[in-house]
Amino acid sequence: MAGKQHLKKLAEKSQGSAARLLDRLPKMVQESIVRSLNYPYDYPELDSFVKCLMAIQLKQGRTGLVGDDIPQSRIEFDHNMRLLQAKPTKIAQVEDIHLPLQSGMTPARHYHPAPKKKLPLIIFYHGGGFLIGSLDTHDEYCRLLAKHAHAQVLSVDYPLAPEHHPSHMVQVCEDALAWSHQHAKQLGILKKRIAVAGDSAGGNLATVVAQRSRDKVYAPQAQLLIYPALDFKSRHPSYYSYKDGLVLTDDDIQRVTYHYAERHQVDLEDPLISPIYGNLKNLPSTYLITAKHDVLHDEGKIYAHQLRQHGVKLHYDNYEEQTHGFINLTVISKRAKKQVIEMSKKFRKFWDKHS
Known part of the structure; x- marks a missing residue:
């Protein structure tokens, strides 16, 4: 006691x-x-x-990530992440910038581990169920990714639902990709090598952007998808196995579905929000991560299988003992930090091999 x-x-x-x-x-x-x-x-x-x-x-x-009061949930998530903070991973250059995109001025944070060198760029979209999350909640993850993938990282503070329609949110994310390609020389991007990445909702946005831009000059070379949300319509076995008592719950999924899709009258099968139903041909090389104890596990595994069937170069890892959100635990969990470092290094090797 x-x-x-x-x-x-x-x-x-x-x-x-x-x-x-x-x-x-x-x-x-x-x-x-x-x-x-x-x-x-x-x-x-x-x-x-x-x-x-x-x-x-x-x-x-x-319980869970998102409550009925969305603005309050944002404050609490940011506050809880701040409470966990320790000394941040040192990166040579970290700069808050504003991207002058066609869709509007958008805040971002640029991480460069070796400012005097040309390095590839990873554009990162944070998780948070499309409703919460910020540059700050995923700052430490981006630092670890930049350091151990030895790449520049551009974290994009895209607008959130329910205030914004999914099409606008996706457009901002795609515009950030186009802007990065247009400014490859100024940013010192090695051979215009650009990847998109994200966790959870951010993984959804990354692969939606990859699908929409596949035939455009700024199409990404690779994508890093960390326990991505991919299918708003279906409920797979992992949903029922892990919907209670963990980071992401059944209630969270219901709220996200309502505020991101149903409120805006977007069909749950629309590839704009459910990329598992999109065109999977000619997508960039994909490094996909799932956590076993996660309602989203099965849709990630199914998407990996579908990408393989469509001839996409793929690396798939499942972290058996982890749950959704573990990349946000690196400041308090030695295991989570070790795994994030491992996946960052492996992603860079995979990207180098298939670029």
Whole structure:
């Protein structure tokens, strides 16, 4: 009991420090904490540290990512990510800029690990269910990606739903790609090598942009899709297996579907929001990541299979012990950080091989 009280006080004082302390505990101790908190879900293969985080969150009466109040959910997500922050990964040059796009002035953040060298560029679209998330919530991930993929990263602060229609959001993301291609010389992009990337909703936007731009001069050479949302219409077995007690819940999916698609009267099969139903021919080389304990796992695996069938060069990895959102845990989880570093290095090797 005293241990639980101590953990609670630590969490209240400094969530980041408490979480890092929790991460260092042996697996047996982590599992005992999960049991003491009466975590009601049985996920034996889930990383025991993540299981602790989920159990603590549930005990505090918090579930999922997005609540009924969307503006408040944005504030809370940004606030919670700030609470977890540690010393950011050092990158030689990090600059906040505004992209003068045809669709409007759009904030972005440019990361360059070696400003005097020409390097490829990865355009990154953050996750957050199309409703939440920002340049700041994914800053540390972008730093790790820039460092370990040894590439420039341009993180795009695209407009969010429900205030904006999916077609406008996608257009901004595509315009950022076109702008980068047009400014390849000024940005010092090596051989005009540009990839698109994103996690969750951002992975959706990345592959929608790749589909829409395939025949254009600024088409990306590669795409990095991290547990992407790909299919608003169908519900696969992983949806029912992992819809409760984890980062992304059934309630989250229902809210996102309503605010991103139904409110704007977009058909759930429209490739604008469900790229799994789009034209998959002649897409760029694709590095696709899924997490096993994720409602979106199966649609990612199916998309990987479909891309292979259409002759797309593909690398597919599934992180068995992880859940949705693990790239945002690198500041508190040694395992998540190691995996992000690993996937960043492997993506660059894959891209080099297939460019």
